[in-house]
């Protein structure tokens with residue numbers, strides 16, 4: 001025990017000195033940027049302790065300071081610099097220059113392998129060429145029947161809550177709805193709910209997310225060899241085993257079907273559309289694997305798991321905040337209802353592709369929600385070379401934060417009513433390219449979200465079903481939030497539904 005502690009102490013000191021030596025040039029180049037006073041050894045790391053609420057306060061505080069000065073905010077994690085960018089030309093330059101991510105993205109690799117989110121830049125660069133169009137309009141349009149069925153199921157479930165106590169829509173319904181939707185469209189399995197999203201899978205999925213967050217927030221566990229000694233590691237591996245087992249089973253079955261189809265000499269190499277009635281993400285990957293040897297079975301699994309993770313909580317969280325916001329902004333809800341009435345009349349018919357393009361106000365509601373409540377408040381890039389910006393030089397080896405919370409709440413960009421929930425601002429013809437660089441919920445530039453079109457189509461569909469059926473109320477003006485990778489509520493997050 002004593003020897004282990006001494007060894008750990010020596011390793012930590014060694015790592016600190018090496019990192020300090022490597023980043024002394026950064027200290028010189030970044031002097032003058034807004035920052036916090038540093039503690040010896042820890043830098044500003046103590047600002048991240050104290051739980052998710054405290055973390056959000058820190059993020060909000062540094063975002064405001066950066067906005068006031070119109071400069072990136074500098075943090076020191078031990079001896080290592082982290083620059084936080086709120087938006088504007090800097091974000092554009094940083095996201096286009098850097099495709100590497102800091103080391104802690106590796107924590108997700110036991111689950112997501114070298115998929116798009118967690119893979120190293122070189123692998124991402126190769127695969128994105130094949131996958132960037134995976135969720136283009138024609139593919140996503142093919143998912144509309146799944147979106148409708150899932151939205152219908154959601155409102156049927158929520159009807160149980162009519163006249164009941166306020167409830168937590170996220171955990172009771174939304175998380176499950178989006179997990180089913182994304183599994184179904186990613187894997188292309190009909191009747192997925194019975195066979196795939198079992199309670200065991202759902203629980204393993206949620207626990208794995210929480211364990212990864214826990215690791216991220218515990219600096220000591222950043223060392224692989226420390227983490228591998230913990231019970232959390234064993235629990236994580238168990239959860240990942242359950243999740244992988246599901247995706248592997250489906251992938252293997254689908255791959256066999258695909259190979260048999262090819263052997264039988266079918267001219268059209270797409271799977272029989274009658275089986276799924278849409279082209280799943282897995283189908284797209286199988287097509288890629290035919291012409292690109294680097295799309296191995298492992299890589300294919302990594303990409304499928306990535307899509308499921310990338311699309312599940314983000315979409316559920318956005319829908320959740322949309323419901324909360326319209327629940328405490330009656331005027332907004334009325335306008336939304338009127339828009340749906342204009343499109344559907346009194347009918348509760350399924351949403352069609354053409355309806356989605358007419359939902360302009362609905363789109364504004366989603367954008368405004370994402371501006372104030374980005375599900376992923378910040379993402380990171382790693383500077384693998386120097387980059388000259390107008391505001392500073394980003395030195396090689398600096399971590400760069402793309403701060404969606406700060407961008408959406410930048411007074412400089414959005415004006416004095418920045419904190420007001422006002423979807424109308426998105427209908428304003430004065431909105432321009434600069435505003436786009438401050439709406440960072442989907443990140444920006446290279447390695448930004450490829451599921452934006454998917455997310456918008458599903459969210460519009462789900463909102464149409466919910467608002468046609470229910471009048472929603474919430475007390476979200478009392479909403480309290482925390483950050484633990486995702487933006488999560490602490491209180492003020494319950495809703496009530498009333499039949500229209």
Ligand code: HEM
Pocket residue numbers: 116117124128182306307310311312314315318374375376379380440441442443446447448449450451452454455
């Ligand atoms: C409102 C919903 C969504 C939000 C707010 C969102 C947000 C984001 C963000 C912030 C990133 C950048 C991650 C990083 O740099 O670390 C990202 C990447 C990604 N998202 Fe989304 N996402 C959403 C929906 C979806 C959906 C529905 C899918 C797929 C079905 C998806 C798939 C992905 C993938 C594959 C990446 C990695 C892209 C790359 O690195 O090239 N996302 N998303």
